[in-house]
Amino acid sequence: MSIRKVHSNGRTIVGFFCSHKGDEVLQFESLNEQRFLFVLHFDSKVKKIEDQPVRMEYSLRSKPKSYVPDFLVEYFDGRRVFFEIKTEEGKKAQGKKFAAAYRAAKAFAYKNKFRFHLLTDVVLDSIYIKNVKYLLMFKTDTIDLAVQHRILTELRKRNVATGNEVLKAIAQDKDEYYALIRPFWVLLYKKIITCDLVNLKLTMNSPVWECSVKHPPVELSYPYTKSPKIVAPKTFKTK
Secondary structure (H helix, E strand, C coil): CCCCCCCCCCCCCCEEEECCCECCEEEECCHHHHHHHHHHHHCCCEEEEEECCCCEEEEECCEEEEECCCEEEEECCCCEEEEEEECHHHHHHHHHHHHHHHHHHHHHHHHCCCEEEEEEHHHHCCHHHHHHHHHHHHCCCCCCHHHHHHHHHHHHHHCCEEHHHHHHHHCCCHHHHHHHHHHHHHHHHCCCEEECCCCCCCCCCCEEEECCCCCCCCCCCCCCCCCCCCCCCCCCCCC
16 A cells, blocks of 8 residues: 655656556656566566555654655565665765665665665666566466467477567468467467567567476566576577
8 A cells, every 4th residue: 555645746757557466556756667667567576566665764964754665576485675766867866865765764674674675777778678568568368278389389399489480380371370469479478488588679570489497488587687597499599
């Protein structure tokens, strides 16, 4: 439950994010916060997300102050992490005020067995986020198991192939080819198949392969500061 309503300072974007991890609607008050929500919703390790979760009290120059972190994220392994999303410019501009809030947040998190993490726009502006944003459009879709079987059977023959190659091989005509495109994207969203989401813009010409224990899906995970490792079949060359 949010304890603070977000607002724009005239320069930032304010909006709402329909979530399937926790509250039905999450608030964001910057483009970077929205980008981070895309990342969180594609991270299979995330169990629950809360926005503006708690008010932390601290003092600055002997005056009482309060601070509300942007998000609280709970993971399936039990970790609970407060996140603050800042631009590098904003972080520098707030100077001592932010430093004091940062110390208070770290102390509060430690006392309550949480973690606190700061992310900036250096991390949150990437090809990966644009790709994930696109795939999240398919989060409510289901896929016919017979169609899934046909796509996977053809992909297994090739080990690594583009979406175009797979769909053209199994489609009887153009109409069926176009009908198969959406199920193909659903397989990528559900991490049944995967591809290099980090370095390459996602298209029907992106090389894909089936996910497995040996070749896990490509996804960004906590602490979200390092690119995910791409473990692809040998026939695919990563950048």
